[in-house]
Amino acid sequence: MRELTAEQIQENYDTLINTIQLYVTGDRKDKVIKMHDDMKDRFMMAPASAKEHYHNAIYGGYVDHILRVVDLSLKIKELWGENGCKIDFTDEELVFSAIHHDLGKVGDLEHDYYIPQDNEWRRKNMGEIFTHNPKCEYMSVTDRAFFLLQHYNVPISQKEFIGIRLTDGMYEEANKSYYVAYKTEFQLRSAIQYVLHQADMMASQIENRLTKDSLEKEETEVQERIQNIQEAVGNTENTKEEKPKITNDLFEELFGEKK
Numbered sequence: 001m002r003e004l005t006a007e008q009i010q011e012n013y014d015t016l017i018n019t020i021q022l023y024v025t026g027d028r029k030d031k032v033i034k035m036h037d038d039m040k041d042r043f044m045m046a047p048a049s050a051k052e053h054y055h056n057a058i059y060g061g062y063v064d065h066i067l068r069v070v071d072l073s074l075k076i077k078e079l080w081g082e083n084g085c086k087i088d089f090t091d092e093e094l095v096f097s098a099i100h101h102d103l104g105k106v107g108d109l110e111h112d113y114y115i116p117q118d119n120e121w122r123r124k125n126m127g128e129i130f131t132h133n134p135k136c137e138y139m140s141v142t143d144r145a146f147f148l149l150q151h152y153n154v155p156i157s158q159k160e161f162i163g164i165r166l167t168d169g170m171y172e173e174a175n176k177s178y179y180v181a182y183k184t185e186f187q188l189r190s191a192i193q194y195v196l197h198q199a200d201m202m203a204s205q206i207e208n209r210l211t212k213d214s215l216e217k218e219e220t221e222v223q224e225r226i227q228n229i230q231e232a233v234g235n236t237e238n239t240k241e242e243k244p245k246i247t248n249d250l251f252e253e254l255f256g257e258k259k
């Protein structure tokens with residue numbers, strides 16, 4: 001199972017705070033940092049999703065995902081610009097939106113949004129590493145992001161509102177009226193939400209694949225160990241006259257440590 005070390009989790013959180021320091025300006029910088037500091041442990045440990053087959057359903061997965069979205073947003077913005085799109089939003093607006101697009105996944109003011117799934121069957125058979133905390137009153141993740149930002153008196157620009165609101169693209173049904181416009185004047189005016197959506201989708205897919213790769217690697221290692229054991233046992237059967245000899249290597253395969 002893919003996981004982040006304590007050092008990586010700490011380093012990611014420090015990078016997130018440094019990113020806020022670098023990109024967020026004015027009075028709201030201190031407010032954004034206060035929000036993170038107030039819930040520091042929860043920010044650091046929050047996963048980015050509940051299920052193994054979604055993305056970053058690991059401790060520290062939220063901040064890891066946010067940093068990936070920030071990085072990809074800046075790169076994807078460059079691509080749009082190089083290809084003739086007028087970039088009518090600032091890097092601060094882009095990075096601020098990327099940082100907060102999943103803020104609601106941290107939970108409300110008191111409770112985590114995700115808690116460990118303690119039902120072993122659901123963990124094993126449905127890949128539910130985490131589950132939703134029943135103590136949190138229902139809000140969409142995006143609505144909770146806006147709730148938390150207003151609680152900390154963090155003002156946002158119109159482009160940031162549209163960017164955060166629409167990062168999920170058409171995966172969120174409620175976004176349809178924004179993305180599908182039947183009148184010219186209703187069409188989205190900036191590209192900020194497209195950049196954010198592409199960055200979010202790319203980050204999620206990469207995280208999903210990192211998890212799959214690590215699971216496949218583990219499976220291969222288990223198969224190799226089983227094969228080694230079978231071969232060793234087979235060798236002893238071939239020499240029935242001799243007393244079966246369990247080597248140190250075989251002992252390690254079976255019990256995980258040398259005797």
Ligand SMILES: [Fe+2]
Nearest residue numbers: 065101102200
């Ligand atoms: Fe996201």
